[in-house]
Each structure stands twice: as structure tokens, then as C-alpha cells.
Amino acid sequence: MSASDRDRVLAAAAVSRETAAALDLYVAQLARWQTVKNLVGPSTLPEVWTRHIADSLQLLDAAPGATRWLDLGSGAGIPGLILAIAGREARPQMQVDLVESNARKGAFLQETARLTGASARIHVSRIESVIGRFTGVEVVCARALAPLPQLLAWTAPLLKSGTIGLFPKGREAQSELTAARETWTFEADVIPSRTDSSAGIVRISSLSGQLP
Numbered sequence: 001m002s003a004s005d006r007d008r009v010l011a012a013a014a015v016s017r018e019t020a021a022a023l024d025l026y027v028a029q030l031a032r033w034q035t036v037k038n039l040v041g042p043s044t045l046p047e048v049w050t051r052h053i054a055d056s057l058q059l060l061d062a063a064p065g066a067t068r069w070l071d072l073g074s075g076a077g078i079p080g081l082i083l084a085i086a087g088r089e090a091r092p093q094m095q096v097d098l099v100e101s102n103a104r105k106g107a108f109l110q111e112t113a114r115l116t117g118a119s120a121r122i123h124v125s126r127i128e129s130v131i132g133r134f135t136g137v138e139v140v141c142a143r144a145l146a147p148l149p150q151l152l153a154w155t156a157p158l159l160k161s162g163t164i165g166l167f168p169k170g171r172e173a174q175s176e177l178t179a180a181r182e183t184w185t186f187e188a189d190v191i192p193s194r195t196d197s198s199a200g201i202v203r204i205s206s207l208s209g210q211l212p
């Protein structure tokens with residue numbers, strides 16, 4: 001891990017010392033669990049501040065003021081737990097639900113949420129089993145989980161009720177949008193990623209129905 005990456009990311013996020021300490025704790029937990037549980041791609045760990053933390057934090061600006069978040073397929077808490085740790089400083093009502101089916105990742109999320117004091121609720125479950133339980137969600141997000149048509153199939157009831165979808169994507173963003181439009185009607189824009197010039201955040205709103 002590069003100390004300068006850390007300092008740059010924290011300065012850009014303009015977080016307090018308390019939030020910085022909680023993010024440091026998250027990074028320490030990730031490094032500790034990674035040695036035995038392999039939570040993230042090993043090659044990404046040295047770049048954790050840019051590849052995971054900054055990549056997650058940029059979602060906050062894609063949904064200004066939103067405080068009720070749902071993160072699907074959270075893995076090691078990316079982006080959901082990072083948003084729960086850092087988002088509450090500017091948004092005291094911040095509450096993030098995280099859905100992750102893998103038990104060892106779920107255990108990491110439970111322990112790290114507790115240690116960091118994050119306002120996160122962890123659901124160690126399959127998305128299909130729990131997605132119908134969530135109400136009042138302002139933003140649903142998912143990184144590196146599934147192609148856009150599958151994400152929309154899972155989240156359609158929320159997106160039809162006014163929830164915004166934020167889905168970080170790589171070069172495949174446009175082709176996945178085209179594929180999704182074969183089935184769904186929605187408004188979308190692609191916000192350029194601040195951490196990867198070839199990537200973007202697909203923002204979906206106003207999903208209005210499944211075409212016949």
C-alpha cells in the first residue's frame with residue numbers, strides 16, 4: 001500500500017480524522033483477513049486506496065444526499081461497507097444494507113462493520129432470497145457482480161419505485177446498456193470513473209416496465 005495514495009484519497013474525500021481512522025481500520029482488516037481468506041484479488045491489495053476505496057467513494061457524488069443504500073454482492077464490502085464508513089460524516093442518517101452470500105465474506109463484513117462502527121446491516125444471503133424485503137431504498141449499487149440485464153432483473157421492483165441504480169462498469173458499459181434495452185425501458189447515463197479512464201458508473205433511473 002502506498003502512503004501517498006492514502007493521503008491523496010483522504011484529502012480528496014475531505015474526511016475527518018475519525019473517518020480516516022475508520023478507513024485505516026478497514027484497510028488493516030482487509031490485509032489481515034486477506035492472508036487467510038482471500039477476500040479480494042491479491043494484485044489489487046497494494047492499490048487498495050485507489051482500486052477499492054476511492055472507487056467506492058466516488059459513488060457518493062453520483063447520488064447527492066442519498067442516505068438509504070443497498071449494496072448487492074458486496075464481497076469485502078466494496079462499495080457498501082466503505083460507503084457506510086465514510087458516508088455518515090456528511091450524511092448522518094447514512095444506512096447501508098449489504099447482501100453477500102459467501103459465509104466467510106459475511107463474517108469479515110460483520111466483524112469489520114462492528115469494529116469501524118459503520119452504519120451497515122449485513123445480510124449473509126442470496127440476493128434472490130432477500131431482495132423483496134428492502135423498502136425505502138434510495139440507491140442500489142453493485143460492483144463486479146453481474147451483467148446489467150441481470151442486475152436490472154434483480155432490482156426492477158426497486159428501480160420501478162424510484163430507487164436509483166449505480167453500477168460501476170468497465171469497457172462493457174455501452175454493450176450492456178444496449179443488451180438491457182432489449183428487455184427494459186429506463187433512463188441511463190454513464191458517469192466517467194475518477195479511478196479508471198476506461199470505466200464508468202452506469203446510473204439507472206425511471207425503470208418503467210418490462211417490454212413484452
Ligand SMILES: C[S@@+](CC[C@H](N)C(=O)[O-])C[C@H]1O[C@@H](n2cnc3c(N)ncnc32)[C@H](O)[C@@H]1O
Pocket residue numbers: 040072073074075076077078079099100101102105125126127128142143144145
Ligand atoms: C466478483 S465479487 C465482487 C465483490 C465486490 N462487490 C467488489 O467489487 O469487490 C462478487 C460477489 O458477489 C457475491 N455473489 C454472487 N452472486 C450472489 C448472489 N446471488 N447473492 C449474493 N451474493 C452473491 C459473491 O459471493 C462475491 O463475493
